[in-house]
Amino acid sequence: MVILIVLIVLLALCFDFTNGFHDTSNAIATSVSTRALSPRVAVFMAGGMNLIGALTFTGVAKTIGGSIADPLTIQHGMLVVLAAIIAAIVWNLFTWMMGIPSSSSHALIGGLSGAVVGAVGFHAIHYKGFISIIEALVISPIVALLLGYIIMWIFRLLFGSFSPHRVNRPFRSLQIASAAVQAFMHGTNDAQKTMGIITFALIAGGFQSTMNIPFWVKLLCAVAMGAGTATGGWRIIKTVGSKIIKIEPINGFASDLTSSAIIFTFTLLKLPVSSTHVISSAVMGTGAAKRFNQVHWGVAGRIVIAWVITIPISGILAVLLVRLFLLF
Incomplete structure (x- = not known):
């Protein structure tokens, strides 16, 4: 049991770490x-700000850990978590290699939901909590x-009469602050x-009984994500930074804000x-406001497709993994 929880952590x-270089x-x-x-x-800079942000709040962690399923009632709960994490990592690495800015959040939620279904069945899913999470992911x-x-x-109304050179200089400086805030x-x-x-795994394994997040968990997760961010995700940067629209400082700042x-x-x-x-x-929205036909909607469409398929694919992968684990 101890070996399994160490492996899960x-x-x-x-x-x-993959989330850091993939999403940040x-x-x-x-x-x-x-x-x-x-x-x-x-x-x-993003790595440092990401670390600080990760240590600041815990509300989302409690939602993830308790809203999809009850870790106290899930049989083989630690194997469920193991399958969910592996499925999410595999999808993260695949989309990173393809340069597709897909969602690590979707991958993890899809993996956890799929693993719960594969181990226990659909009845173990807390549909109210699951739907509220999906609604947030869709609406945002x-x-x-x-x-x-x-x-x-x-911004176009306020600064449209100024020359691009005059506008870009102050907004380029503002982007330094907005990028730091974004990473935080x-x-x-x-x-x-x-x-x-x-x-979730700690509760399922009997190591604790509440959804209070231990400090060591917060610290390790913050450091791992910060390190991943500092490693850099150049393929994703290229897609978001240049392939959706040609970004200038003013719409870059608007997107960050x-x-x-x-x-x-x-x-x-x-x-x-x-x-x-x-x-x-946000990048698509600011690009469309500046000039609708400048947005590379074909690239945007491929990103949307990746968004739609992430939860089902990571979920199916997690189902297969947890079934395999239960055989042994």
Whole structure:
């Protein structure tokens, strides 16, 4: 039992590391693409801010750990968590290699749900909690798209008469601050998901009885995600920073402002969101407000397809894994 929980913690930290270079790269993509920050400075700054953000809140962790299923009543709960984490890691690595900004949040939630179904059955899912999580994941990018459009439209009204050179200089400086805030907000939401799943395993294994997140879990998850961020996710940065639209400092700042506000709002609501979805949608929204036909909607469509298929694919993979584990 102790060996299994150690293995789960190690794999969860590996997931957090992949989450760091996979998802947090979104947070700095706009500032790197506009050259507000050099790639090296951007990833280290994001890593530090991500670590601080991860240590600040725990509400989302408790939602992940207790809203999808009850760890006290799940048979083979530790094997469920093991299968969920492996499924999420596999999907993260696959989409990272393909340069697709898919959602680590979706992968983890899909993996956990699928593993619960594979081990116990559909009746073990808390559908009210599960649906509230899915609603947050679906609604947040839509709001990001609309809010990004509105903020960029306001910026165009305020600064449309100025020359691009005059506008870009101050907004490039503002992007340094917005990238830092963005990375902090990512830490407040995304790192908590791994904290929640480790705590789920601790309860399922009888190591604790409540959803209170131990400090050592918060610290290890924060460090793992910060280290992953500092490693950098250059493929994802390239997709978000240049392949959706040609980003300039003004719409880069608008995108950062939009996504930071939305991620933090959902963190306060103790609901998980996909930073990938939110940031990519904000970029699309600001691009559409500037010039609709400049958005590379084909690339955006491929990103949306990845969003849609992540939960079912990671869920199916987790079902197969947990069934395999139970054979032994």
